[in-house]
Structure formats: structure tokens, C-alpha cells
Amino acid sequence: MEDENGVNRNNQQINVELSEEVAEGIYSNLAMIAHSNSEFVIDFIRLMPGVPKAKVKSRIIVTPDHAKRLVAALKDNIEKYEAAFGKINQSGNAPQFPISFGTPGEA
Secondary structure (H helix, E strand, O other), X not given: OEOOOOOEOOOOEOOOOOOHHHHOOOOOOEEEEEEOOOOEEXXXXXXXXXXXXXXXXXXXXXXXXXXXXXXXHHHHHHHHHHHHXXXXXXXXXXXXXXXXXXXXXXX
């Protein structure tokens, strides 16, 4: 039996739709995370070499419970990736903080 959202309540099957625009993805090479007592905010940013300004390309807001599940899923996927392709070597080229967040119109 499916409800109005397409969820099969007998075996919890969920039909997920992915539009062509979303399927293209958005490149990000920096993420900044903030939280309150009720949510985590993850800003995905594109930082270009030699450019002093970076733009937030996408903001995702999740519950603390979902944030913890996301961390576990990322850990699991990284382990599978490294088992298939080798260890991910991190470069020491992370941006130095603090990074200021300008509001629209701020110089």
C-alpha cells in the first residue's frame, strides 16, 4: 500500500526522482558547517585559486539525526572507495580560516 508520497509502507520502498538539472551536480571544493540545537547547516562552496572571493553554491539544512546518518554514510563510502581505488591522500592546501561570509551587496 502506497501513501500519497509514493512510499510503500509495507517494505518502506521510496521512489526518488532526479531531475536532469540536479543530476548534473554542482562542483564544490570547500564545505563549511554550522549548527544550532535543532539543525546543521552545510554550505558547499567553490573556491577558485587566486580569487579572493568564493561563492556558496548550495546550502543543505538537516536535522542532527540526519547529520549523524550522513557522517556514517560518508565514512562507509570512503572506506569502500579506498578499498577499490587506494588510500585518499589529503593535500595540506586547505584554506586558512577565518573566511568571512559576505551578505549580498557587501564588498
